[in-house]
Amino acid sequence: HRPDPLPPDPQVHQWIEPLDENRVKNLDWSEVDVTLLGVPLSRSSISASGASENPDALRRAWKGFATYNLEEEVDLTSLKVVDLGDVRQHVTDIPTCHRNITEAMEAMRKHHPQTLPLTMGGDHSITAMLVKGWKKAHPEEQIGLLQLDTHFDLRSLEDFGPANGTPIRNLIESGTIRGEDVCNIGPHGFFNARTLKEYAIETGVRYITLKEARKEGVDHAVREALEVLSDRVDTLYLTVDMDVLDIGFAPGAPAATPGGMRTDELFEAVRIAGTHSRVKAMDLVCLDPLRDVREATVKAGVHVMLSFLTGLVQRKS
Amino acid sequence: HRPDPLPPDPQVHQWIEPLDENRVKNLDWSEVDVTLLGVPLSRSSISASGASENPDALRRAWKGFATYNLEEEVDLTSLKVVDLGDVRQHVTDIPTCHRNITEAMEAMRKHHPQTLPLTMGGDHSITAMLVKGWKKAHPEEQIGLLQLDTHFDLRSLEDFGPANGTPIRNLIESGTIRGEDVCNIGPHGFFNARTLKEYAIETGVRYITLKEARKEGVDHAVREALEVLSDRVDTLYLTVDMDVLDIGFAPGAPAATPGGMRTDELFEAVRIAGTHSRVKAMDLVCLDPLRDVREATVKAGVHVMLSFLTGLVQRKS
Amino acid sequence: HRPDPLPPDPQVHQWIEPLDENRVKNLDWSEVDVTLLGVPLSRSSISASGASENPDALRRAWKGFATYNLEEEVDLTSLKVVDLGDVRQHVTDIPTCHRNITEAMEAMRKHHPQTLPLTMGGDHSITAMLVKGWKKAHPEEQIGLLQLDTHFDLRSLEDFGPANGTPIRNLIESGTIRGEDVCNIGPHGFFNARTLKEYAIETGVRYITLKEARKEGVDHAVREALEVLSDRVDTLYLTVDMDVLDIGFAPGAPAATPGGMRTDELFEAVRIAGTHSRVKAMDLVCLDPLRDVREATVKAGVHVMLSFLTGLVQRKS
Amino acid sequence: HRPDPLPPDPQVHQWIEPLDENRVKNLDWSEVDVTLLGVPLSRSSISASGASENPDALRRAWKGFATYNLEEEVDLTSLKVVDLGDVRQHVTDIPTCHRNITEAMEAMRKHHPQTLPLTMGGDHSITAMLVKGWKKAHPEEQIGLLQLDTHFDLRSLEDFGPANGTPIRNLIESGTIRGEDVCNIGPHGFFNARTLKEYAIETGVRYITLKEARKEGVDHAVREALEVLSDRVDTLYLTVDMDVLDIGFAPGAPAATPGGMRTDELFEAVRIAGTHSRVKAMDLVCLDPLRDVREATVKAGVHVMLSFLTGLVQRKS
Amino acid sequence: HRPDPLPPDPQVHQWIEPLDENRVKNLDWSEVDVTLLGVPLSRSSISASGASENPDALRRAWKGFATYNLEEEVDLTSLKVVDLGDVRQHVTDIPTCHRNITEAMEAMRKHHPQTLPLTMGGDHSITAMLVKGWKKAHPEEQIGLLQLDTHFDLRSLEDFGPANGTPIRNLIESGTIRGEDVCNIGPHGFFNARTLKEYAIETGVRYITLKEARKEGVDHAVREALEVLSDRVDTLYLTVDMDVLDIGFAPGAPAATPGGMRTDELFEAVRIAGTHSRVKAMDLVCLDPLRDVREATVKAGVHVMLSFLTGLVQRKS
Amino acid sequence: HRPDPLPPDPQVHQWIEPLDENRVKNLDWSEVDVTLLGVPLSRSSISASGASENPDALRRAWKGFATYNLEEEVDLTSLKVVDLGDVRQHVTDIPTCHRNITEAMEAMRKHHPQTLPLTMGGDHSITAMLVKGWKKAHPEEQIGLLQLDTHFDLRSLEDFGPANGTPIRNLIESGTIRGEDVCNIGPHGFFNARTLKEYAIETGVRYITLKEARKEGVDHAVREALEVLSDRVDTLYLTVDMDVLDIGFAPGAPAATPGGMRTDELFEAVRIAGTHSRVKAMDLVCLDPLRDVREATVKAGVHVMLSFLTGLVQRKS
């Protein structure tokens, strides 16, 4: 359903359509399957981060990817994907940045609810803003979260404000979502305080540690989480914190640790999430291209996005 | 005038006294010559920066420096220097961060006005906050600025807020200082818009480009600037943006450029400033240890601080 | 069967014999098991590559390897391995480079057919030239290819010429081999266009994606491929593109991707290939030491070669 | 049993107590569970190494770790851990360095035998010195070694002296331990000469190659080794050479190789060792922070230590 | 003379106009002052080079530069500069690549002779092709060369073909230019064979070593060379090999050496060349962004281009 | 006077003759001008260093240098230079290492006194051993030292032993040389304790700080030092500590600092020393290739050696 003929063997940048002034006029929104949105914000990160550079880094790197997933025999070009560019950010006014993000999601949901929004962060603070935007557009919906993360992101809002350590707590305490509608797959090691785990227990936040998930496979854990959550909510929001990956695979995720997830586990996890009809939005956060090594993490980030879209094609067929 | 005997050949970390709880009780403030203050803030930087890591990086690196300046035959141990630690920062509330910085300077000036404050940034936004703190403590004083920088830092406050591109304009527009009491030595190349230069002309901000300064030497330019400014003001505040250095010497200053200052020129410039009786405060900003190479920039940062203190010893003798 | 006594615990460089002028005169070729050949050519690579530096990088790195494989209890010194040095390359005349490579293989096969040639590339374009050289020496033979690669290497010869994206198509279209006599183990992800997959299907090129191969193990896939191909051909040529490895393990393979093979899988794969009597030649390509990290990829390259030779010892015993 | 109240969510550096002059006076040694000791020695390493920087690198890096192990639901703060600082080393007198290490262990065992010593090396030569120190304090004990290493460390003392290639042989030939009381899990590839393997066989040194260990899992191999060894000895000493890890996970272990252990395998291995009552000491060696990439190896080193302590908590409960 | 209003403080990418399909139709060529052309070719380089990535790297990096030269008080926006994109290259057919380059220059000179072509290489082989293109368009002109290079580039065409070591000899032996009409400023050290110097003497090629040039300043040497050459030729072509720079300033120029030119010397040299009316074309070659450090060399490359254009503005006013 | 014909344009590795077994038999020592000796020792360095890798790094890097110095119009091939290989080192016995070094120098001086020894270190401890070897061979000579160094190297032998911080003191206290016969050009900054400067004054050690030397030029300072010292001694030994260079030019010299010497200053300094008839030996120390960036420091090291030999050719003609 794309007017301009694609080359026979398109690369991703030839397929994804940036929405410049000319195109926006002629766009038939009813044909758009997915909208990409960049959020170049990382000044709300607890530790110094260049995740603000990530949206453009992903855009550059996806020139090296084909639209064809050989293992799944899926051609992504059956989807129409539009890149809306970046949400406008302010240099020193973080509340304005966050408000812009919420408004961007709300506007997208109100005007083009048939499209699936895929957001390229930025630090994890943005997830709270994006989900709030969704909730504003769909106040009647129960929203659940499938989180792939090394961390709970349940730290105290009083201490940190809306930072990258607090988005899940932010969503729970603001009443946007319920704790039991969150499932985090991947926490491991010594990177979450005991009180945060206790908070998770109290508020019903579900989690499956990486060690636990690997007993039957991360893919299996994802399928189970999808089943449990999808019974409880109208919309599942998938949030991928790239620091869930092992530091050997993701040197460019500032908080990545040894003992984390492998890229092949993560790609399969998001592909499976993509196949599920309740999963209606996704984001990818905490990838800092400035400290990447040989672009390994940025390439992994693109692969995560394309794996999710592979699942989406499979869902639709 | 230091009670505890130093080892015969102290390294800098053996000489500078961190102000922990025990020491603060017994401290005779009248003996303190210089107070060091860390400001681990870089979320107000226009581009992503890890300058928040700089205060600790300087503290680690100065273990590799002796207190003795061989070329000047100056022993820094004749100064009593106290490290007050870091100003408390907030993760997502930049105005609070800035308020804390201003209050820290104001408090230091009010309670211990005989000491010279030397601040380790952080991004350049902090200079506006520090000078405002000085002004609050000494509202009657005319304050001048000797700036060593590749950039004017005169960008629009409306567009950026109190970021690292706006501190000088911030100080002028808030009435804290007068444009003519600023002199920037080192701007060069294609890194300042024409309208900013026009703003400099309009507001009387003085500057000497690097090319101009090198005609008779950067040292000569500094001496002239000190002479001109010291006739006009009560207090001269020295602010050193590490990106004034050439990128070959300062890979860890995010905005450093080719064609910038050499380290030997900078060290001599700050030493000369240190000798002048009107220079009563100093800061060092925009050094990001996360992108340094072989610690070259962090070591240069320590050297800048020690060169200034060398001048201070020479001033006192 | 080696005249000079080796030290009791030889390192690889003490065992492999470089063929200088003195040695070549006295060499008893009937005793030589394996000949190594460097091909320092990477100007035929689609993207910029320093794979031309690889042969010398391997030679330097193997000084850090013992000749004894502890896990297999195999001592490689039972093989006589001669390093013939590099095929002469031209700076700007790629056809001459390629002709020299073909002639080198043809000459080796004609004069010393009892030795197994192991070639250290260079980019993957050289495989087409090497197999053509074999075919010239043995026009009556059916030759098959066991390829370990992320990519099909079936891109259009009209568009690219004899580049590193086209060697397999080059061999098929030139009638050197049949599509059905190729098996590629390891393609994965979004790195092969759909039309290339269709070309593979049309020409009968076999492939096992990494995901598929891992169901019963890469080792199992290799055994099956060897069985299938060895029934069909006289000679099996093993070609290892180092970009089959995950980018976390092979940062120095320019086209390595996230989600690729692990080194332990690759080492076992080539060892198994080495044990099979039909596998009569091997090459290793697309390793760029200039972008390696801590020599991880170069060390993996040496390990691949030695793993193959381990299999060869096991084959002979 | 710690007097000062810890913060509710302590990081590791808030929990581990450095033993400065003030604290040592008031310390109730009967409450100390574990003593940490740094050994900043790497001039006894065969190849150039900065492992002398490791103790301080670990201390800096553990600020980024919580005390809570989420997967095991273990809070390390139930242990009292004291950091004794570094053993004094000499710049050019290696025998003095080694003597100091032996004496440090002997003194610890004599004066505070109820604490478990955990040593942060340094190169692997120190293990011989530490175990000798133990033996001096407990001459009646049989001591066994559980070694996780790519290498046997059985090279000739005549050729190398007490270097990082010889500690196990040193212990055997000095009569400190018996060969059969050593078990090395993890040797692999081409990194051990055949004569060393023969020496291992002759002296009864046990080993399980990585390939062998992975058949039923590294965790299973560790449990078996613990069972076998614990029947034979009074004390088991765990020594972890970080080069047992794959070079992709441990770029900062100078002798790490492709095809090595994964971090998750190693963390589980040491945790299991920590649970066993006969394991009474541990060291961690051959980690060179100067060549690390994104601190991956240093972080893995901290994780190894904390994983062992997790096992220790589990042992005690 | 630019139709679309520029923002008040344009960055370079807002000012330089990429010539896409829409713009080319409406372009008034008579208003174009400078045409930029990328030549992404480096497979003709003697040693492995990623200079093919340079044109795009320059385009990305110039987003960080203002159009205003503060030291010269020159605003580049008075020039209309059009970026024509890249000359089409072939993967394996170097003669075709070279032919395309020559034809591109010839076509530009024939159709738009009033514009000044500025070419972004690629390796130095392209200079021979570009000057030949000029000669084809203007067969009656005498062309001279002002070369800034560590090397003569006079190596044997028989041995190397049209590589990056031979362009000047290529131009002389093909009769395109005369040896005496070449002046190379910057050769130094041990990087030119004696026979090449003898060839330079025989053919009259002029050169000023860096040591010689620095006696009165590189700027002075450039002025003298311009004077001498401009009396002899109709057109002066400026070719800047980035390896003329010291390796400390230009880590991304593969053949840069210690003891080379400083960036400030080079910027002033090309600015002066830009002011001279006979200088009618320029190229910049041998910059490999893949091995750059902190983009220092790419930024220096942009600075070189903008310094030349600064001179061009000064020439016109 | 070299029997084998060199190629017309030799690179350094084609000219320098490694002394293997075959060549040593036929060597006419009376024709040898210079003997190169590697000393791969850095375990006597105060801080961790890979300077032991330097001799081989220099040998690899000099393949990229021609034998012709264009600026001086000197062809090094008029010298016969023999590379004797490396002095045998022990892994854990530093006194044996040092003894071997002294014996190597003594033997060279006794058997081949007409050749000039040029030693490639290793850390600076070796200079004490080399000069002692010279003294043993020539007990009647007064030996002087021209040192190019950031540091005095006068630290206490009691504290450090024969380390890289003590060689000059070692030579003075052992009576091998007199303090007044040493001149160090280049100390600067905060890298020498005051007591060491006092020791220098007491023992008469001469030094010229970099700031002082630059007043009339480093070249001028070298000429003066040569004049003063040569009147006092029979033999001048030149020792070049690569950390005299600025860290921007010598990232691979572990103790290099900001504000150090430029490479062009150093090259000219050693060339001038090479022209002086009293300078009869040279060494180059403290270059760690493991932490180099783009081989800048190793290339500078080769350039230093060749600059000295350029002076030697000039001396002889």
Ligand SMILES: [Ca+2]
């Ligand atoms: Ca996280």
Ligand SMILES: [Ca+2]
């Ligand atoms: Ca998170």
Ligand SMILES: [Ca+2]
């Ligand atoms: Ca600045």
Ligand SMILES: [Ca+2]
């Ligand atoms: Ca600034």
Ligand SMILES: [Ca+2]
């Ligand atoms: Ca491939």
Ligand SMILES: [Ca+2]
């Ligand atoms: Ca391939």
Ligand SMILES: [Ca+2]
């Ligand atoms: Ca080991």
Ligand SMILES: [Ca+2]
């Ligand atoms: Ca070991």
Ligand SMILES: [Ca+2]
């Ligand atoms: Ca050149």
Ligand SMILES: [Ca+2]
């Ligand atoms: Ca050139």
Ligand SMILES: [Ca+2]
């Ligand atoms: Ca030194």
Ligand SMILES: [Ca+2]
């Ligand atoms: Ca020294």
